[in-house]
Every structure is written in C-alpha cells, then in structure tokens.
Amino acid sequence: MIIITDKKNCTGCHACFNICPQHCITMESDREGFWYPVVDEKKCIQCGLCEKVCPVLHKELVQNEPKAYACMNKDEIIRLQSSSGGIFTLIAEHIIDKGGVVFGASFDKNFTVVHHHVDTKEKLSQLRGSKYVQSKIGDTYKQVKDFLIQGRMVLFSGTPCQIEGLKSYLRKPYQNLFCVDIICHGVPSPKVWQKYISYRENDVGSSIGKIFFRRKNEGWKRYSVSFLFKNNKEYIKTFDKDLYMQAFLKNICLRPSCYDCEFKTLHRKSDITLADFWGIQNVFPKMDDDKGTSLIFVNSNKGQIMLEKIKDYIICNEVDIHKAVSYNSSAIRSVQCNPKRDNFFHELDSYSFDQLVKKYCSDSLMLNIKKKVKSIIYVVLKKIGLLEVVKRILRKTRI
Numbered sequence: 001m002i003i004i005t006d007k008k009n010c011t012g013c014h015a016c017f018n019i020c021p022q023h024c025i026t027m028e029s030d031r032e033g034f035w036y037p038v039v040d041e042k043k044c045i046q047c048g049l050c051e052k053v054c055p056v057l058h059k060e061l062v063q064n065e066p067k068a069y070a071c072m073n074k075d076e077i078i079r080l081q082s083s084s085g086g087i088f089t090l091i092a093e094h095i096i097d098k099g100g101v102v103f104g105a106s107f108d109k110n111f112t113v114v115h116h117h118v119d120t121k122e123k124l125s126q127l128r129g130s131k132y133v134q135s136k137i138g139d140t141y142k143q144v145k146d147f148l149i150q151g152r153m154v155l156f157s158g159t160p161c162q163i164e165g166l167k168s169y170l171r172k173p174y175q176n177l178f179c180v181d182i183i184c185h186g187v188p189s190p191k192v193w194q195k196y197i198s199y200r201e202n203d204v205g206s207s208i209g210k211i212f213f214r215r216k217n218e219g220w221k222r223y224s225v226s227f228l229f230k231n232n233k234e235y236i237k238t239f240d241k242d243l244y245m246q247a248f249l250k251n252i253c254l255r256p257s258c259y260d261c262e263f264k265t266l267h268r269k270s271d272i273t274l275a276d277f278w279g280i281q282n283v284f285p286k287m288d289d290d291k292g293t294s295l296i297f298v299n300s301n302k303g304q305i306m307l308e309k310i311k312d313y314i315i316c317n318e319v320d321i322h323k324a325v326s327y328n329s330s331a332i333r334s335v336q337c338n339p340k341r342d343n344f345f346h347e348l349d350s351y352s353f354d355q356l357v358k359k360y361c362s363d364s365l366m367l368n369i370k371k372k373v374k375s376i377i378y379v380v381l382k383k384i385g386l387l388e389v390v391k392r393i394l395r396k397t398r399i
C-alpha cells in the first residue's frame with residue numbers, strides 16, 4: 001500500500017485514490033493545504049494496485065520527437081478570454097463536435113479549483129483560462145474510464161503530472177482519449193488560495209462573483225488578476241502588483257513535488273502541450289500583437305491529426321523546439337525552492353495575507369526593482385554613449 005515518506009514524491013495526482021478497490025484511500029490536506037493519500041489500514045487488502053499506478057513510483061519513459069509551433073486562434077474574442085493563444089478552446093470544440101466530453105480545471109461555488117467535465121460549447125467557458133492553484137482531480141479518472149468504455153471521445157486536460165496519473169490509472173491506451181497538458185511552472189497551495197480569496201472579500205466587504213487570472217486589458221505580457229464582486233466592485237492588478245501572483249512567482253507556496261518535478265521534459269505522454277509563447281517577439285515578431293500567442297508541442301500522431309483538424313481556425317508556424325524552450329524553461333526545469341518557504345507556511349495561520357506576502361516576498365521585490373532600475377540606467381547610458389566612461393570611473397573608484 002502507498003505510504004508517503006517524502007512529500008516531494010507525491011504530486012497529489014489521485015491515481016491511487018481512484019484505483020483502490022476497497023475505497024480505503026482518502027486524499028487529506030496537510031498543514032500546508034496540499035492533498036496526500038491516507039490509507040485506512042483496517043480496510044486495505046494489500047492488493048498493491050495503488051503502488052502499481054503511482055506515476056512517481058513507476059515512471060515510463062516516452063520515445064517521441066515532438067514538434068513545436070507558434071499558434072493563435074483566429075477568433076480574437078476567444079483569444080482575449082484565454083490565457084495564451086486560445087488553442088485549448090479549439091481542441092475542446094472539436095471534441096464536443098464529435099459528441100465527446102471535455103475534462104479540465106474549473107472553479108466550484110467557493111472558488112476552489114476542481115477538475116470536472118462539460119459536453120457543450122457554452123459550458124466550455126468554465127474550463128477556459130489558467131487557474132494558478134492546484135486543481136482537485138477527485139474521482140474524474142474513474143469518470144473518464146466510464147466514458148471511454150461507452151465509446152465516447154474524451155479530452156482530458158491538466159498538468160503533466162495529472163496526465164501521467166490518468167494514463168497510469170487507465171493502464172492501457174484508448175484510441176478515443178485525447179490528452180492535453182501544459183508547460184507547468186508549479187501549483188500553489190489551495191489553502192493559500194483560500195486565504196487570499198477571504199482577504200479580498202474582507203477588503204471589499206462583498207463576496208466574489210467571478211475571478212480571472214489572466215485579464216489582458218494591459219496586454220498579454222502584462223496580464224492582470226481580476227475579481228468581480230457581487231456588489232459590482234472590481235479589483236484588478238497586473239501580476240507584478242498582485243499579492244497572490246507575487247507569492248506564486250516567487251516560488252514560496254508551491255507543492256513540494258514541483259521543486260523537483262519528474263514530468264518536466266520534452267518527451268511527454270500528452271498528445272499536445274499548451275503554453276505561452278514567451279519570447280515570440282524575438283522568434284516571430286509578426287505573431288506578437290500582445291493579445292496572446294501560444295507555444296504548442298505536438299507529441300504524438302493523434303496530436304498531429306488534431307492540429308490538421310483545427311488548422312483553418314488558427315495562424316500557425318513551426319519553430320525550433322529548443323529555441324522556443326530557451327524562453328520558457330519551465331518546460332524542462334523545475335523552479336528553485338524559495339529559501340523562506342518553510343517559514344512562510346509556518347506562519348500562514350498567524351498573519352493576514354498582505355502581512356505575510358510583505359514579510360516573505362518584499363525583499364526579493366526590492367531586489368527586482370533595483371535590478372530594473374539598474375537595467376534602465378544601463379540602456380540610457382549606452383544610448384547616450386557614456387556607458388564605457390561610467391564603467392571606467394566605477395572601476396577606478398573601486399581600486
């Protein structure tokens with residue numbers, strides 16, 4: 001039976017929970033708010049299935065030659081509603097047109113992020129858009145299997161570890177399954193997310209109606225987090241000023257497995273990988289209108305066929321995969337753990353959200369501001385031809 005000895009070795013994918021024939025595994029939140037499997041030993045029959053399907057314990061390597069593309073949905077409204085180039089919606093619509101179902105991450109009524117499925121285009125908006133918090137898989141792998149056995153097409157979308165979890169749980173390939181994963185920075189704690197929501201609600205004195213992580217009012221590159229409240233007030237801040245995004249991007253509240261992720265690779269089990277094409281201005285400047293450009297990896301034949309099916313609805317150019325990844329290292333490398341992470345979680349219940357982020361993220365914020373000021377001075381001095389003179393003076397004063 002599954003026993004978690006090192007939290008880094010559990011992604012919370014729920015494969016063990018879904019497979020257990022005795023229903024003796026529950027997924028329980030730890031002090032940091034991440035789910036881990038807990039076995040009721042009295043009910044366990046030692047069948048070993050939970051260990052067999054754990055994708056961390058049994059990692060299978062994939063041999064493939066992925067291709068990379070820069071893509072944009074031609075429908076500008078959908079693109080603006082999506083995080084990057086709106087490619088997820090096109091793939092999902094194709095599956096729905098074939099009578100299929102689409103699984104992905106959505107908000108429930110309390111704005112907890114959970115996986116669930118839809119089978120109409122109207123409901124696709126629930127899955128559209130990135131939610132920067134770990135999504136709860138629940139029993140969706142079992143639901144996927146039921147649909148597959150019924151012969152329905154299924155699109156399952158999620159983080160790379162969730163796709164690995166699903167494939168391990170299914171234990172055999174299905175022709176009617178299509179999997180989409182993302183380039184994944186890492187997932188923050190659901191407990192930290194709930195604390196942030198309460199902080200925003202208290203601040204405005206109203207409950208939340210809608211949340212968007214990637215509003216593009218100031219452009220795709222300077223995206224904003226927005227909360228629409230039931231009293232019609234709106235909170236909107238660009239990612240660099242939003243407290244939650246600061247904590248996320250400073251890598252202080254990610255799941256332990258995300259700092260040593262087994263699933264960041266160019267050889268993936270999904271059919272298509274979706275991402276932001278950061279650096280597009282250097283690779284294909286014509287595809288940069290700051291409304292969102294996707295980087296996609298086509299990882300399988302099924303993926304190539306899907307790209308063919310949606311090609312009339314997209315602008316698309318093949319790119320060198322290594323060049324594309326040089327602007328998006330999360331594709332292949334885990335982020336470094338913030339050295340203050342343990343203290344941040346230790347004091348999570350003792351401070352208000354703003355106090356916590358100010359205490360643990362502001363140092364690095366100051367450093368970032370200093371770095372930015374330095375780089376502006378550098379550019380200005382270079383432009384007016386004084387860079388070398390200033391460098392010489394600085395060298396002398398140091399001596």
Ligand SMILES: Cc1cc2nc3c(=O)[nH]c(=O)nc-3n(C[C@H](O)[C@H](O)[C@H](O)COP(=O)(O)OP(=O)(O)OC[C@H]3O[C@@H](n4cnc5c(N)ncnc54)[C@H](O)[C@@H]3O)c2cc1C
Nearest residue numbers: 082083084086087088104105128129131157185275276330
């Ligand atoms: C936690 C997280 C980290 C990411 N890190 C990076 C990164 O480092 N670099 C990068 O280029 N791109 C990253 N992305 C992917 C990027 O933000 C877009 O999701 C992707 O480009 C798809 O955009 P789209 O416009 O095609 O579709 P959209 O409609 O914007 O994307 C919707 C898709 O995202 C999935 N999704 C949304 N939230 C979650 C979640 N919490 N868990 C699992 N799946 C989710 C949905 O199921 C759906 O498949 C990340 C996304 C998430 C959720």
Ligand code: SF4
Nearest residue numbers: 020044045047048050
């Ligand atoms: S060994 Fe079998 S019965 Fe026991 S927890 Fe694992 S799957 Fe369930």
Ligand code: SF4
Nearest residue numbers: 010011013014016054
């Ligand atoms: S199957 Fe998934 S949830 Fe279960 S122990 Fe392995 S990684 Fe953790």
Ligand code: SF4
Nearest residue numbers: 160161184186258261
């Ligand atoms: S970084 Fe790795 S372990 Fe963390 S959510 Fe993403 S794929 Fe899963």
